[in-house]
Amino acid sequence: MNPSPYDVIIIGAGASGLVCALECARAGRKKTLVLEKDPQPAHKILASGNGRCNLTNARVAPAYYHAPQELITAALSQFSFQNCLDYFARLGVLTTEEELGRIFPATGKSTAVAEPLKLALAEAGAELVCSCPAVRIKRGKTFTVTTQDGRTFQAKKLVLACGSCAYPQIGGTQSGYELARSLGHTLITPRPALSALCVKETALARLAGVRCQVHLTAKQNNLLLDEAQGEVLFTHYGLNGPAALNVSSAVSRALPRGNVSLTLNFFPQLKDPQAFLQARLETYAQRRPKDFLAGILHESVANLLIDFIGLRKNLPIREQTPNTRQRLVQTLCAWPLTATGVRPWNEAMAATGGVNTQEINYNTFESLKCPGLYVTGELLDVDGKSGGFNLHFAWASGFAAAQALAEEK
Numbered sequence: 510m511n512p513s514p515y516d517v518i519i520i521g522a523g524a525s526g527l528v529c530a531l532e533c534a535r536a537g538r539k540k541t542l543v544l545e546k547d548p549q550p551a552h553k554i555l556a557s558g559n560g561r562c563n564l565t566n567a568r569v570a571p572a573y574y575h576a577p578q579e580l581i582t583a584a585l586s587q588f589s590f591q592n593c594l595d596y597f598a599r600l601g602v603l604t605t606e607e608e609l610g611r612i613f614p615a616t617g618k619s620t621a622v623a624e625p626l627k628l629a630l631a632e633a634g635a636e637l638v639c640s641c642p643a644v645r646i647k648r649g650k651t652f653t654v655t656t657q658d659g660r661t662f663q664a665k666k667l668v669l670a671c672g673s674c675a676y677p678q679i680g681g682t683q684s685g686y687e688l689a690r691s692l693g694h695t696l697i698t699p700r701p702a703l704s705a706l707c708v709k710e711t712a713l714a715r716l717a718g719v720r721c722q723v724h725l726t727a728k729q730n731n732l733l734l735d736e737a738q739g740e741v742l743f744t745h746y747g748l749n750g751p752a753a754l755n756v757s758s759a760v761s762r763a764l765p766r767g768n769v770s771l772t773l774n775f776f777p778q779l780k781d782p783q784a785f786l787q788a789r790l791e792t793y794a795q796r797r798p799k800d801f802l803a804g805i806l807h808e809s810v811a812n813l814l815i816d817f818i819g820l821r822k823n824l825p826i827r828e829q830t831p832n833t834r835q836r837l838v839q840t841l842c843a844w845p846l847t848a849t850g851v852r853p854w855n856e857a858m859a860a861t862g863g864v865n866t867q868e869i870n871y872n873t874f875e876s877l878k879c880p881g882l883y884v885t886g887e888l889l890d891v892d893g894k895s896g897g898f899n900l901h902f903a904w905a906s907g908f909a910a911a912q913a914l915a916e917e918k
């Protein structure tokens with residue numbers, strides 16, 4: 510047993526835990542301990558953004574999250590986009606903005622984010638112990654944390670920053686959920702998010718490798734679940750790519766209630782695609798279906814749609830039945846597919862679900878169930894769209910918890 514308890518123990522040296530620990534240590538809580546189960550900290554930061562770390566987004570706002578909007582508003586009021594840029598600038602990280610507001614380190618490597626964080630943590634005097642999974646927590650006058658090797662550590666305050674169970678191959682674990690539950694929290698069942706969609710229509714496999722810009726809509730029983738504009742990548746099982754990933758959280762939550770209807774509009778850039786296609790039907794009435802679609806649709810997609818709609822391949826558009834012509838327009842604007850699943854945890858970049866946010870103080874991230882306990886980052890039932898939003902929330906919630914801890918005596 511450590512004779513003098515720590516001021517704060519943070520379980521998890523990922524994005525959220527590292528910022529929280531750094532700020533606690535900087536605020537004078539010198540006895541700050543971070544316990545990390547893996548041999549190295551910051552595993553997901555290093556893997557993020559394909560090794561480039563998309564650390565935040567210029568558009569960060571509550572609308573980009575599945576979470577209570579007031580919770581995100583509270584987090585962003587303490588750690589806004591500009592605060593985030595300034596924060597990493599002060600850590601010595603040079604950043605650059607790419608399309609859609611995505612921010613990356615200028616070196617193009619995630620080590621440029623992880624290393625300065627680790628260095629600053631050591632300089633601030635926080636203690637980091639790796640290869641040390643926390644397996645049990647007892648709440649008495651203080652928190653007593655038992656680690657897998659049988660050691661115990663005590664602290665007046667405890668932060669759970671264990672992340673989610675997504676991507677177990679780089680550290681994702683159920684452990685945080687179990688620890689939170691042992692301290693009185695309830696969980697919203699975690700499900701894979703930012704993961705590709707499996708669809709029922711097996712013919713789609715013909716398009717494997719094809720990329721298209723679309724507007725993708727996900728509905729269940731005619732109710733809109735989510736929608737996204739951007740690229741989809743067709744695969745042998747269904748749809749991948751940013752647009753598919755961005756609706757996957759809503760699809761994942763809805764699937765236990767039944768299949769989800771998807772529609773693809775192949776002309777997201779047009780205000781009125783129906784009118785555009787109707788005019789084109791007249792302009793190119795003499796063309797065969799394949800030639801009618803040349804110039805507006807990927808050839809492989811065109812071939813599949815011609816079969817799907819039942820167009821007569823050798824007849825000009827004007828000789829197809831009015832019904833078939835109508836179906837052509839409708840299908841190009843809303844090609845119906847059925848999502849039957851979301852790819853599993855080892856392909857999911859985030860989790861939707863986690864510690865129930867109703868049990869958390871939105872301003873401080875302190876538990877409403879267990880005073881002195883704080884829960885931050887992806888362990889909470891908060892998930893963002895692709896583009897730097899998840900890391901932003903991890904930093905922001907870790908920062909907000911540290912501010913609250915610093916104010917406590």
Ligand SMILES: Cc1cc2nc3c(=O)[nH]c(=O)nc-3n(C[C@H](O)[C@H](O)[C@H](O)COP(=O)(O)OP(=O)(O)OC[C@H]3O[C@@H](n4cnc5c(N)ncnc54)[C@H](O)[C@@H]3O)c2cc1C
Pocket residue numbers: 520521522523524525526544545546547550551552553554556557558559562563564565641642643644670671672673675676680681682684685857858859885886887888896897898899900901903
């Ligand atoms: C492949 C991939 C790419 C991604 N790319 C991006 C991106 O570019 N931009 C973006 O915004 N988001 C991205 N994300 C999501 C982002 O990485 C996470 O949302 C973010 O890391 C969550 O931060 P966290 O601190 O809550 O959890 P984590 O970063 O997962 O950290 C949790 C830490 O806690 C440790 N831990 C867990 N349990 C215990 C225990 N019992 N004892 C001790 N230690 C424990 C874990 O080992 C881990 O180090 C990506 C995710 C993946 C998987």
